[in-house]
Ligand SMILES: Nc1ncnc2c1ncn2[C@@H]1O[C@H](COP(=O)(O)OP(=O)(O)O)[C@@H](O)[C@H]1O
């Protein structure tokens with residue numbers, strides 16, 4: 001029997017009643033054998049994720065104070081202990097050993113800088129998996145806890161942005177052999193470096209753990225359980241009552257999730273795509289719903305499947321006469337951005353101009369030096385920046401056959417008097433991007449949704 005790997009996100013394991021739902025979901029399909037869990041997410045009482053509280057302790061309160069959130073490191077410590085105590089009590093788990101060990105970890109004084117952050121960040125998944133595994137065992141499941149540090153989920157030494165190392169796949173296929181247990185429980189998000197130190201992947205990284213396990217075990221499918229019925233045509237926080245997209249290709253979801261659909265970590269699907277393992281995004285709160293199925297291919301019934309929006313972007317405009325004739329100009333420009341560690345999104349260009357779209361946050365404290373460096377190396381005539389932009393991305397493999405869809409989009413915006421700052425079509429012709437001022441971005445999204453998807 002081919003098994004299913006199931007990842008339950010923070011919202012699915014945030015409290016005892018959610019964990020009970022997880023247990024029922026696991027039991028209701030005999031293929032669901034490998035369970036990946038996140039740290040507890042936000043709940044009715046706590047506005048911040050346990051993972052953020054952990055980072056707040058590691059950084060001595062800086063993590064929240066930088067975001068102007070008034071929670072001290074001591075308060076984070078108390079919140080975490082309270083959360084795990086409550087979980088143990090509500091699930092009937094013996095708490096002393098787990099809480100003592102958690103307190104010991106949270107008092108760690110030996111690790112420094114990134115290694116310390118990574119270790120603290122990982123503790124939410126570590127203890128939540130222990131606890132949920134205990135609960136499932138107590139309720140009759142023959143389940144074994146598989147810790148990344150024990151079976152060898154090996155990451156590169158970028159402690160807070162670790163990348164999976166090839167050896168991990170061999171380790172998984174060797175250890176997950178179902179000889180001593182029927183089910184395996186794995187904490188997501190973290191792994192261990194070759195030097196045996198804890199590292200984490202990027203935020204949202206439990207999705208990655210699930211994707212890598214599904215790939216290494218050649219799973220039947222990878223189920224990603226969250227708090228929405230699937231992937232909606234537009235962000236449900238901006239537009240209520242949008243439809244769930246039943247089927248999407250990997251490419252479509254990758255484009256949408258890199259442009260604002262943060263329902264799923266877009267790197268988590270790379271290997272599943274390679275092995276044609278379908279990903280099913282489903283709701284723990286509504287397991288009857290079939291959710292969204294992500295596949296290698298699908299036959300498009302429509303032009304457009306989804307519209308994503310990415311806020312807090314900035315465009316850096318550069319002008320220089322005949323820059324397009326200078327071989328290597330764009331390459332050198334992008335090199336400068338990469339030297340500053342700034343990720344670039346789009347770069348519409350013309351004979352004398354080029355604009356580079358970046359995340360606004362990345363310019364903080366960098367912009368003056370960046371400007372000087374560009375002027376020095378590329379002798380530009382003028383550089384200016386437009387802040388507070390939003391990128392609206394329209395995606396669908398059907399668009400390839402109907403590029404005129406863009407006419408409908410622009411007409412709809414014109415009728416609402418919404419002008420746009422930038423337009424760009426992807427080379428694959430399955431997505432196009434519109435840059436609008438952020439203060440009209442919600443209304444622009446609603447307008448496009450009504451015209452093109454409703
Ligand atoms: N198009 C979309 N479809 C579904 N959810 C979306 C979309 N865009 C953004 N989201 C957000 O993604 C959230 C789920 O992701 P996340 O909070 O990481 O879940 P989890 O806790 O399960 O890992 C949803 O609650 C929703 O607010």
Ligand SMILES: N[C@@H](CC(=O)OP(=O)(O)O)C(=O)O
Nearest residue numbers: 009010038051203204205206
């Ligand atoms: N807990 C980690 C990893 C993760 O994947 O979480 P979630 O499933 O809640 O997105 C984070 O907050 O980044």
